[in-house]
Amino acid sequence: MPMPAAAQESNLLKIPAVKNLLSYxxxxxxxxxxxxLAPSLSFAQQNVSASxxxxxxxxxxxxxxxxxxxxxGKKYLENFTTTQLTMGDFNAGFRYQLYDSAELYxxxxxxxxxxxxEYSKDSLYVRGGRIFGMFGRGLSLNLFENTSIYYDSGxxxxxxxxxxSLVGVNVDATALAGVMTFTDFTDPNDIRMENYxxxxxxxxxxxxLDFLNNSRLGFGWVHATGxxxxxxxxxxxxxxxxxxxxPSVNFDATTKDxxxxxxxxxxxxxxAYRPENGTGGNQWSGGMYSSLSYSHPGFGATLEYxxxxxxxxxYNGQANQIFLSTKALPFQNAxxxxxxxxxxxxxxxxxxxxxxxxxxxxxxxxxxxxDNVTVNFNAAxxxxxxxxxxxxxxxxxxxxxxxxxxxxxxxxxxxYYEGFLEIEYDFKADSYxxxxxxxxxxxxxxxxxxxxxxxxxxxxxxxxxxxxxxxxLNWDFENQWINNPxxxxxxxxPKFFVPNASTYFSQLISLGFTRSSIGGLTAIYEWSTQxxxxxxxxxxxxxxxxxxIGSANTIIISDGEERGGIRCSNGICRYINxxxxxxxxxxxxx
Amino acid sequence: xxxxxxxxxxxxxxxxxxxxxxxxDVTLQTTDGKxxxxxxxxxxxxxxxxxxxxxxxxCKQELKVMSQVYDSLxxxxxxxxxxxxxxxxxxxKVRGFASAKGWNFPILLDPNGDALRKLxxxxxxxxxxxxxxxxxxxxxxxxxxxxxxPVEKEIHELLPQANANAGGGTGK
Numbered sequence: 001m002p003m004p005a006a007a008q009e010s011n012l013l014k015i016p017a018v019k020n021l022l023s024y025x026x027x028x029x030x031x032x033x034x035x036x037l038a039p040s041l042s043f044a045q046q047n048v049s050a051s052x053x054x055x056x057x058x059x060x061x062x063x064x065x066x067x068x069x070x071x072x073g074k075k076y077l078e079n080f081t082t083t084q085l086t087m088g089d090f091n092a093g094f095r096y097q098l099y100d101s102a103e104l105y106x107x108x109x110x111x112x113x114x115x116x117x118e119y120s121k122d123s124l125y126v127r128g129g130r131i132f133g134m135f136g137r138g139l140s141l142n143l144f145e146n147t148s149i150y151y152d153s154g155x156x157x158x159x160x161x162x163x164x165s166l167v168g169v170n171v172d173a174t175a176l177a178g179v180m181t182f183t184d185f186t187d188p189n190d191i192r193m194e195n196y197x198x199x200x201x202x203x204x205x206x207x208x209l210d211f212l213n214n215s216r217l218g219f220g221w222v223h224a225t226g227x228x229x230x231x232x233x234x235x236x237x238x239x240x241x242x243x244x245x246x247p248s249v250n251f252d253a254t255t256k257d258x259x260x261x262x263x264x265x266x267x268x269x270x271x272a273y274r275p276e277n278g279t280g281g282n283q284w285s286g287g288m289y290s291s292l293s294y295s296h297p298g299f300g301a302t303l304e305y306x307x308x309x310x311x312x313x314x315y316n317g318q319a320n321q322i323f324l325s326t327k328a329l330p331f332q333n334a335x336x337x338x339x340x341x342x343x344x345x346x347x348x349x350x351x352x353x354x355x356x357x358x359x360x361x362x363x364x365x366x367x368x369x370x371d372n373v374t375v376n377f378n379a380a381x382x383x384x385x386x387x388x389x390x391x392x393x394x395x396x397x398x399x400x401x402x403x404x405x406x407x408x409x410x411x412x413x414x415x416y417y418e419g420f421l422e423i424e425y426d427f428k429a430d431s432y433x434x435x436x437x438x439x440x441x442x443x444x445x446x447x448x449x450x451x452x453x454x455x456x457x458x459x460x461x462x463x464x465x466x467x468x469x470x471x472x473l474n475w476d477f478e479n480q481w482i483n484n485p486x487x488x489x490x491x492x493x494p495k496f497f498v499p500n501a502s503t504y505f506s507q508l509i510s511l512g513f514t515r516s517s518i519g520g521l522t523a524i525y526e527w528s529t530q531x532x533x534x535x536x537x538x539x540x541x542x543x544x545x546x547x548x549i550g551s552a553n554t555i556i557i558s559d560g561e562e563r564g565g566i567r568c569s570n571g572i573c574r575y576i577n578x579x580x581x582x583x584x585x586x587x588x589x590x
Numbered sequence: 591x592x593x594x595x596x597x598x599x600x601x602x603x604x605x606x607x608x609x610x611x612x613x614x615d616v617t618l619q620t621t622d623g624k625x626x627x628x629x630x631x632x633x634x635x636x637x638x639x640x641x642x643x644x645x646x647x648x649c650k651q652e653l654k655v656m657s658q659v660y661d662s663l664x665x666x667x668x669x670x671x672x673x674x675x676x677x678x679x680x681x682x683k684v685r686g687f688a689s690a691k692g693w694n695f696p697i698l699l700d701p702n703g704d705a706l707r708k709l710x711x712x713x714x715x716x717x718x719x720x721x722x723x724x725x726x727x728x729x730x731x732x733x734x735x736x737x738x739x740p741v742e743k744e745i746h747e748l749l750p751q752a753n754a755n756a757g758g759g760t761g762k
Contacts, residue, residue: 259685300685429655587731
């Protein structure tokens, strides 16, 4: 017997694909309506304003996920519509977010995120809902979100901040409390959810002193209880709970030319599970960061030092560190002390910072001998605190570094170093050229610390030339030699490109035109002598077009092959798979 | 269905977005550590709030060009404000960089992105032109060579002198 039409319709709506389609159609209609109808509507409210921004990404093509396997079809769709409504001293907002699926890890989500209400008047600030924040430089608390690497340590809770001047001393205080569900993508094949209940507070005192432009002494306190999922539930290993307390102190002093900052944040973990004894215990650890900056017209330099020892463990411990309750927790994110590069090839060899166990320096500076010439320089180095040796009886010994506070460049300490020099010449408004050199060495695997990978990049040659007030030409030319005993190179290539079997050469050439107010077109070509790239390719070609509609809407469409590689932000790195296909991104500010 | 209903809420909000927005009350830090309100820069004349970061090449290009506009129009009431979105790891370098570039306009630090969030900015480069009453007149995302031309024109139209010539209006 045929089904009644209403029942057929009802069943049809239960089919996931149809439900999804309806969901997208609704989203499309609403978002399109926002663009089309908004200007014709009027809400004449005094002291009320709202803003909406829209970020939409779609990609379709093929992706290589595992070395040696064929590419598989890949489609992703992401939408972020962020709205805010301001009424007098109140501000509220939320984000409509859709993942189907997300570019990086194929996550699915359709709903509201990051809803909040905040009140701000005079010296008082109160926010409920989704909250972010940082104490000092982030050693004990740094709550932030970066959607490009799917890192989100935002808290759902309440934050209150207040400041007041008392007898010549400005006092500022912040308190916050809430819960966090942190998604850990360290291993994409084992995505873990960690849950935390967090309370924190800080207070700072800034006295008015004649001999200093500014100074501040701050104290912070963070307490968290949490549950870490079991590393092996199939074998009956239970979830682990933690109870951590992180006191911190920081001091900042600024004169006309100098700034000095120092921070120490300790961490006590109660009932911590330790793999070496299989039971709970208490652990005290900590981290220190300091920076000294000098700036003078035409010159600026910053020297930074870090000593992070939140969870110093041996090689076996490092391999399982994400499961340990003693590790640096996701609401902590300290300064990284390495240069976040803008040259494409150099970004492929980046140092993933070990916030649990690292000591190092960075010197970063600028010098302008003339108004139109700038020299940028950067030197950074770091290593682990200990190397480990196991004797014939199986007893392990931790070997400290030769110096108690400097990094050690012996490969057993997993050393990292980088040197960078760039000269920039501005020859007229909107026109410049840059030429740079970079040398980087990173340990291939921190847990082993024996097979460093090094990169030499030269010349890195970037520039822009204004052909007229509207038209511009830009280019990027990069050469890079990577030495890694574990990679294979095309040894038939000329000696200049491939000096030995473990060195491969890559070159990137990019050329683009821009027209202000309209958009631009860029072509990017890359080739390599590496014979075992995960994608199996030796060359990649991509065309990218940008269309601008008004001053606040941009559409970017690209088609071609992308090599993939490491993408890092704040020291947190994610591997992006090689992709071949087209992408579209819409950014709009309504 | 709940999600679709929530989505529908976006429509009136988008309509409200067409209403005049004003500069929010957000406290930021100067490069020498002092706290300052974003609103304290409103009132002198046209204000351009330009979000930037040390890692953002087009942002630095925009500021390089607008710095020259600032040097020539500052006395007439134009203020350029560079709000730096670098996080805590780079904050120490910002003052030295601005000094090395010879930028004379004020730089504020927004390491948590509070100001960018309050102004509902998506990405940088992102800049806003604000009149002397604190109303946001336009927003600009991205920067390529030549984008400064319409921005400069808009600033000239908002200068107190331009308004006086036009009959002493408020620039609206």
